Amino acid sequence: MKVCSDHGVATAARKNPLYEEVASEFRRKIDLGVLRVGEKLPSVRALRNGRRVSTATVMEAYLRLERDGYIRVRDRSGFYVVQPPTRAIPQPSTARAVTPALPVGISALVAEVLQQGGSQKLVPLGVSTVDPSLLPMPRLNRAFRRVLARWPLHSARYTELSGAPALRRQIARRALALGNAIDAEEVIVTAGGLDALNLALRAVASPGDVVAVESPTYFGVLQALEAVGLRAIEVPTDPRSGIDLGLLERTLRSQRVKAVLAMTTCHNPLGTVMSDQAKKDLVAVTARYGIPIVEDGAYSDLAFDERARRPAKAFDQKGLVVYCGSFSKVLAPGLRLGWIEAGRFRDRIRAFKGVTSGMTSALPQLAVAELLATRYYDRHIKRLRLQVAEQTRLYAQVLRDVLPPGTRMTSPAGGNLLWVQLPGVDGTAVYRRLMQQGVGVFPGEIFSLRGKHRSFLRISCGALWSPAIERGIELLGRVCREI
């Protein structure tokens, strides 16, 4: 079998001029850190002889790299790598109109995507988790062992419905550090982020009610809406600034909306981080109509600028913001631990928890409480944030080279996700074709109702860069160009 990464380049070469191929190869080497800032590139002659290409091709490639800001001529002695700029690729387009309220029914495709796209045999560009090696599993396991030694009867009784007091205290402490002054009594531990969303939605709305959501929005939000039997109004959401507050206000004024669901910090799939002012405005607009916000903060610890992590809930004066958090993205997805900062809906949420998901597994709660109490945890989050930022930038740069001209892509301010708009290409067809070839991506269709966003893909940049990832991205580019 041929080495696939060569194979990918060879295929690309058929469509791009030769100098572009050479430039692209160097770009990737620089992005991947194979060539580092300050290092010298091969001389024109050496490259010409090594690659058997013309001097003109090499010169054109180097000039291209220089124009793109990757290299610079220094002292007439040669070409050196410089800090590459974050290059501009157009942002995806945003819908202009609010949709009418629709019943939600997306679970068939989502179920297919989650069942097949979740397979661990796939190149992991679909499921949104960060690489296991970036998670603090050794520390978490140490915490588990400590709990087993200290509380050998950890699970021998039914536990508190709202969650282990130790964990709730830690969650409240961390919320406080973000300017969100809640106490542990307001915290309700859940079996992961999806459970939190389900409980929050059940508390703020009843079957048949209308909830305004961002467009696009995380398919788990749509699943939760469907499970509760709610209808959704999709409000256009800009990848840079977030939900369109003007359109939202007009919607709240003209229609009976029971709640707004928003991911203000590290939107899934857009990667948007709303500014503090925008968050404040969002809270003000909804509070004017007495409408609660369910704020999904599953990714918020991954905001690249850590000062931007303050949730909309921090600006909530009336207890109308129900914040849903999760440990899945920054600690361990298989723990199934999330939480709700419930505001004035605490008793209703508790009641729904009592009759649906019930108590939450005791041991994971105690271990996470143990870990959260350490200074290590904060260091971990800081480090993870930088790693994810770095990795997401790298994926974006490589993707830009392989995707067909006319592609648009987000430039996220947080999280490990890229939202890619293909030029007239059906994302669901790309998803299906890639699945057959062992590469998992998520089709844009599942991020909205009635097949909107069909020309989109969501790419997870959570996995560490590897030859397999590189092959997967090459293949993605090829499939997009072929379809």
Next chain:
Amino acid sequence: MKVCSDHGVATAARKNPLYEEVASEFRRKIDLGVLRVGEKLPSVRALRNGRRVSTATVMEAYLRLERDGYIRVRDRSGFYVVQPPTRAIPQPSTARAVTPALPVGISALVAEVLQQGGSQKLVPLGVSTVDPSLLPMPRLNRAFRRVLARWPLHSARYTELSGAPALRRQIARRALALGNAIDAEEVIVTAGGLDALNLALRAVASPGDVVAVESPTYFGVLQALEAVGLRAIEVPTDPRSGIDLGLLERTLRSQRVKAVLAMTTCHNPLGTVMSDQAKKDLVAVTARYGIPIVEDGAYSDLAFDERARRPAKAFDQKGLVVYCGSFSKVLAPGLRLGWIEAGRFRDRIRAFKGVTSGMTSALPQLAVAELLATRYYDRHIKRLRLQVAEQTRLYAQVLRDVLPPGTRMTSPAGGNLLWVQLPGVDGTAVYRRLMQQGVGVFPGEIFSLRGKHRSFLRISCGALWSPAIERGIELLGRVCREI
């Protein structure tokens, strides 16, 4: 403060003749094993002097004990303890009529009972769990440590929605041993028994549909019905034989019933174990109408006769029985692990799991799979079954002595629960009064709709016998007599 148990006896004495008080005290000593079979009772003279009562009182007490089969005169040398018979206390009465289909709305009182009655500061006659010392926590913890050592990345990825394959295999293996030939593919792991019931009900019925349930039935069943928005028809259920199959058939014939929910083995709260024939008949009756059964087997490992554990699902030919199991009663309630043997509803249940409770916490699944693979686990279940049987009998004997005349009580064939029918006494008032005094019991009202079973109490016999339990039961008797 006075010692409460003296206090209880003194109070009782005001209402009962003196000889009854003396007899009751000896009965309890024998029941508790303070006086053992073959041991001699104090002589009439010794007792008369010690207690400062008349010879007549002592003689009357001893004659009463002899009449009750507790002691026997031997060789004219004195009174000796003999094996006490299981004495007859009348079974609770059973309703005769099927109720009309009612929407379910019981969660307010249930929430109160669970929140307050679940406090660990109470004497634990309410929440149904077995004593932590009877659970195999050391072995379970060893299994946890082994998993941590062997799979340090246990929770670093999202896991399979249906549950860890190792656990599903173990569950299928155990089902097979009970004559229920399923394979691991049919098993769906859940976050406890309540989650299993919720998912099963969502799969077999839609909001507004009617489900036939036993009367009384476990309040968790009613909570799940309420959460899904179902209506319930309550079918009279006999403490000895189970749900009335004649009335059930008539109901299925005359009304649109979407499913039947039954606890065939160790009914909560009745302790009924239906015979194999009755289980077979139940399956046949429902299959005739093409109606699925949701079989709740949370307590089935606690059938006192282990051969009686075979579920109705073992007689199911058509995949219409959805069996819900739980590890809460026999292994560890705080793990929050249960499962569904899903029959033909597997895909629907998986889909609902995907959009509501989501994946189940990974580490507890792996540890339980580890434990279930050992021979120790089967020995544990055997031992636990005997201990619970012994304990439940003991509680029943002591209760019989303190409860007012006219009380009726079940004589369970499995499980750790007693269902007590008070003579014209409001069980909810008893529950409230006892709560104030630090004793937890569950009011009968939460086991049915519209306040039926208000003269009932459910008593959990899961806690090891102790002075605190004894005081709690004394107090229960006093409150029942006073109200």
